[in-house]
Amino acid sequence: MKILVCISKTPDTTAKIAFTENNTAFSGDGVQWIINPYDEWYALVKAIELKEKDPTVTIHLVTVGLADADPIIRKALALGGDEAIRINVEKGDSYYTAVQLAEIAKSGYDLILTGKETIDYNNAAVGGMLAELLDAPYIALATSLQVDGSTLTLQREIEGGEETVEVTLPAVVSCQKGMAEARIPNMRGIMAARSKPLKVVEPIPATPLTQVAQYALPLVKAGVQLVSSENPEELVRILHEEAKII
Amino acid sequence: MSVLIYIEHAGGTFKKTTAEVLSYGAVLAEKMGTEAIGLLLGDTQEDISQLGKYGVKKIYQVKDAGLQQADNQSVTKVIADAIAQLKAEVVVFSNTITTKAIAPRLSAKLKAGLVAGAIAIPDVSNGFTVKKNVFSGKAFADVTINTDIKIITLNANAFTTIVGIGEAEIIPLTVTITASKIKVTGVQKIEDDISLADADIVVSGGRGLKGPENWALVEDLAKLLGAATACSRPVADAHWRPHHEHVGQTGVAIAPNLYIAIGISGAIQHLAGVNRSKVIVVINKDPEAPFFKAADYGIVGDAFEVMPKIIEAVRKLKN
Numbered sequence: 211m212k213i214l215v216c217i218s219k220t221p222d223t224t225a226k227i228a229f230t231e232n233n234t235a236f237s238g239d240g241v242q243w244i245i246n247p248y249d250e251w252y253a254l255v256k257a258i259e260l261k262e263k264d265p266t267v268t269i270h271l272v273t274v275g276l277a278d279a280d281p282i283i284r285k286a287l288a289l290g291g292d293e294a295i296r297i298n299v300e301k302g303d304s305y306y307t308a309v310q311l312a313e314i315a316k317s318g319y320d321l322i323l324t325g326k327e328t329i330d331y332n333n334a335a336v337g338g339m340l341a342e343l344l345d346a347p348y349i350a351l352a353t354s355l356q357v358d359g360s361t362l363t364l365q366r367e368i369e370g371g372e373e374t375v376e377v378t379l380p381a382v383v384s385c386q387k388g389m390a391e392a393r394i395p396n397m398r399g400i401m402a403a404r405s406k407p408l409k410v411v412e413p414i415p416a417t418p419l420t421q422v423a424q425y426a427l428p429l430v431k432a433g434v435q436l437v438s439s440e441n442p443e444e445l446v447r448i449l450h451e452e453a454k455i456i
Numbered sequence: 457m458s459v460l461i462y463i464e465h466a467g468g469t470f471k472k473t474t475a476e477v478l479s480y481g482a483v484l485a486e487k488m489g490t491e492a493i494g495l496l497l498g499d500t501q502e503d504i505s506q507l508g509k510y511g512v513k514k515i516y517q518v519k520d521a522g523l524q525q526a527d528n529q530s531v532t533k534v535i536a537d538a539i540a541q542l543k544a545e546v547v548v549f550s551n552t553i554t555t556k557a558i559a560p561r562l563s564a565k566l567k568a569g570l571v572a573g574a575i576a577i578p579d580v581s582n583g584f585t586v587k588k589n590v591f592s593g594k595a596f597a598d599v600t601i602n603t604d605i606k607i608i609t610l611n612a613n614a615f616t617t618i619v620g621i622g623e624a625e626i627i628p629l630t631v632t633i634t635a636s637k638i639k640v641t642g643v644q645k646i647e648d649d650i651s652l653a654d655a656d657i658v659v660s661g662g663r664g665l666k667g668p669e670n671w672a673l674v675e676d677l678a679k680l681l682g683a684a685t686a687c688s689r690p691v692a693d694a695h696w697r698p699h700h701e702h703v704g705q706t707g708v709a710i711a712p713n714l715y716i717a718i719g720i721s722g723a724i725q726h727l728a729g730v731n732r733s734k735v736i737v738v739i740n741k742d743p744e745a746p747f748f749k750a751a752d753y754g755i756v757g758d759a760f761e762v763m764p765k766i767i768e769a770v771r772k773l774k775n
Contacts, residue, residue, distance in 0.1 A: 223705060224724050227594045247705070304572075308564060329592050329705065329728070333572040338528070338560030347637040348528055350557040363641075369466050369553050370651060374642035387706045388699070419569035423585055424598045434738070434748045439757025445737070446769035448753060455714045455735055456657070456681055456770070 211264070211357065211379070213257045214319040215291065216311055216340075217273045218246040218301070219282045220330045229425040236330075236425070245282050248325025250289070251392040252385035256355060257323055258290035259390055264357075268292055270319070274301045274310045280408065287403035288395035294406065299413040304331070308339035309416040315344055320379040321362070326351055326386040334384070341382035349375060353388030459485040459492045460544035461512060462535065464552060468501040472654050473550040475510055475617040477610050480577065481548045482511025483618070488580055490545065494624065495538050497531065498523045508624030510617065515624045516542065522633035528557035530634045536565055537631040539605065546584075551609035552653070559609050569601035575614040578606075592705065592728040612654040613711045613734075646700055648684065655684035657714045658733075660703060662688040664719020664740060664759055668696035673763040674718060680770045686710070688720045704729035719759050722747020739763070 221227070221241045228237040245254075254271070261267040271286050271294040273279050283294045297310045315322050322344075327334035334350075341348030351367040360379045365372050367386070395403075437445045449456045461481035463474055478494065485492035494515035496504060504515055518534060526534070535558065539547060547562070549555040551573050563570035571586040575596075579585045583600050586608055590597045601607075652658065659678040661671060671685075678685045685701060692702035703710055705728040715733035719740060720726060727750055730736070738751040741758045748754050755762055 221591070223592070223728065227591045229595075251706075304560065304570065305563060305567075308560075331590050331597075332588075332592060333560075333570070334556050335560035335563065335570055335572050338557050339564035341529070342532065342561040342564035345529075348557055348561065349638065350528070351553060367553055368643070370648070371643060371645040373640050373644065376639045376641055377637060387702075419563065419567060419603050420571065420599050420601050422597045423600045425590070426596045426598075428594070428596065431750065431752065434751040434754045436748075437753065437755050439755050439762055442755055442757070442762045442765045443769040445753060445755060446766055446773060449714070449735075449737070450773055453714075453735055453753075456773070 211260075211266070211321060212268045212270070212319045213260065213321045213323060214315055215249070215254050215257050215269060215271050216322065216324040216336065217249045217254070217271050217283060217286050218325070218328045219243050219273065219275050219279045220246045220328050223247070223329060227427065233425045234422070243282060245286050246325050246328045248327060248386060250286065252387065252389040253323035253325050254286055254289055254291065255390035255393055256385055258393075260357060261290065270295060272297065272311060272314050274299060274307050276300055283408060284403050285395065287406045287408070288399040289393055290399070292406065294408045296408060296410050297413050298410050303418040303420045304333045304335035305339055305420070306416050306418040308336045308343060310413050311336065311340050312343035313414050314411070315340060320360075322346075322380070322382045324382070324384045326384045337382055337384035344380070344382065347377050347381045349377060349381060350384045351386050352383050353386060355383060355389065457490045457545045458542060459488065459490060459546045459548060460539060460542060461492060461494050462547065462549045462555070463494045463496040463507065463515065464550055464554060465496070465498070465500050468499060470500070470502055470507070472617075473552065473612050474507070476612070476615050477548055477550045478507055478510035478512050479618040480610050480615045484546065484548070484577055487577065488546070493542060493544070495535065495629075497534060504626055505623040508622045509619050511620055513622065513624055514627060516627050516629040518629050518631055520633050525636045525640070526633060527636040527638040528561055530636050531558055532561040532565055533634055534631050535562055538629060539566070541629065541631070545604070546606045546608065549607070549609045551611050555609055559607055563607050566605050567603060568605035568607050569603045570607040570609070571599045571601060572609045573611050574608045575611050577615075578608070589732060593709070593731040611711060613656070613713065646698075650682065650684040652684045652686055652701065652703070652708055652710060655710070655712050657681045657683035657716070658686050658703070658710060658712045659683045659716045659718070660686035660688070660720060661691060661697075661718050662720030663690050670760070671697070673759060673767070676767050677716070677763070677770060680767065680774055688726055717747055718763065720747060721745045722750060
């Protein structure tokens with residue numbers, strides 16, 4: 211079985227968010243970049259678990275990004291995976307990114323894994339778009355996955371609960387909490403990652419369907435209004451009479 | 457030309473988000489000088505025509521036994537077919553677990569630009585620009601859709617329902633339904649009174665509550681307020697509470713009108729899931745808890761002393 215894991219480079223969860231060029235571009239100044247947590251903790255680690263159970267599994271990682279994404283993909287390779295592909299262009303909107311990933315994905319992968327969303331643009335859209343471009347079934351928000359031959363059995367989140375589903379490969383799966391436990395790369399993995407192939411390919415022509423016109427930061431909160439712990443009933447009065455929310 | 461609103465229903469009943477998305481679509485259609493129409497797949501127990509009070513006067517209904525097993529791939533084809541038949545220019549969904557799989561597929565299928573998680577009516581004065589949250593609630597982006605057909609998913613609690621009068625006309629619609637590739641073999645429902653994702657008020661507990669035996673402090677308040685209950689990650693990881701209650705970056709992201717956090721310090725990963733709440737109340741005995749910086753109201757105090765008094769005050773208020 212050949213697995214393709216889609217990896218995105220995102221600002222660290224704790225990064226300070228700022229914009230440049232008249233609030234039309236994200237400012238990467240001083241930002242620490244990470245593998246999008248859902249891609250790393252759930253999609254990639256799940257693929258590694260499958261390979262540990264069945265050594266004939268091949269894992270390829272793919273990312274859309276310029277050379278500054280290389281450290282991220284090397285870090286991912288240090289966790290596991292056989293080789294990586296970087297599509298040499300800045301990630302565009304979800305559609306543009308999905309078109310680039312689809313070009314790689316259609317070259318014979320059985321299972322394509324993504325995180326449930328990226329923590330930068332929060333669209334949760336690339337997986338579904340990729341599935342449509344590949345005319346493949348899409349299991350979104352999966353919390354567990356088992357492979358038996360060419361059949362996948364998955365748990366996925368639905369409105370008000372979970373359901374168990376079966377699907378025949380090839381399929382696209384977006385992964386979330388429950389799928390796998392986060393891991394930390396060990397020294398052996400880090401050394402091995404240095405010599406794993408990282409292939410750079412050029413993008414195919416595609417037009418984004420959307421563009422960000424402007425960014426804005428939320429208004430700074432006025433500051434917390436504290437109520438004395440001696441008189442907590444006052445909080446209830448404020449929420450009822452002033453905030454009018456209860 | 458029209459604004460097509462996808463009317464989602466859970467096993468035949470409508471949710472609060474249904475009213476929100478219908479109101480949103482109706483306001484948008486009026487702004488664009490066009491008509492708002494609804495699309496409903498399957499049968500419902502509830503009366504469909506009463507949805508007309510949210511401003512949508514025509515609802516197209518697809519009834520077909522094949523819909524029962526339809527996966528996101530076949531539903532996408534159905535919606536694409538409806539869009540073509542009804543000449544829709546804008547398609548609006550509620551941003552839910554189900555539409556997170558459908559809307560992106562539809563976007564790729566029609567090469568129609570998607571804004572997922574809209575929080576306001578689009579600006580149509582110059583192009584078509586939609587506001588959404590980015591960077592996990594730490595910023596906003598105005599996103600322009602450049603294509604003829606536009607797709608929007610609307611976040612829960614982002615748009616206030618507008619209730620008017622009138623009934624909707626129900627019009628049957630025939631579309632082709634293809635076989636599903638995904639087979640559902642089991643369903644595990646969560647028996648919650650109020651769904652976390654679209655609750656108006658959420659009461660949430662953290663490690664400060666010391667153990668699951670103390671959760672009456674959260675549950676009693678939630679019950680009085682008609683609120684959903686939630687928890688922080690350490691609480692879910694310790695199995696004090698079920699995982700589906702975990703709000704935060706790796707759990708559920710919510711945006712209620714009121715979020716009450718009891719004994720939660722407010723780590724940045726937790727804030728990423730709740731920072732879109734309109735009003736945040738924090739009760740924590742540590743005055744240095746980072747959550748106070750993100751809060752609107754707070755009490756620095758011991759939850760075990762403060763909460764019974766708050767619960768009693770709310771009980772009096774509600775009587």
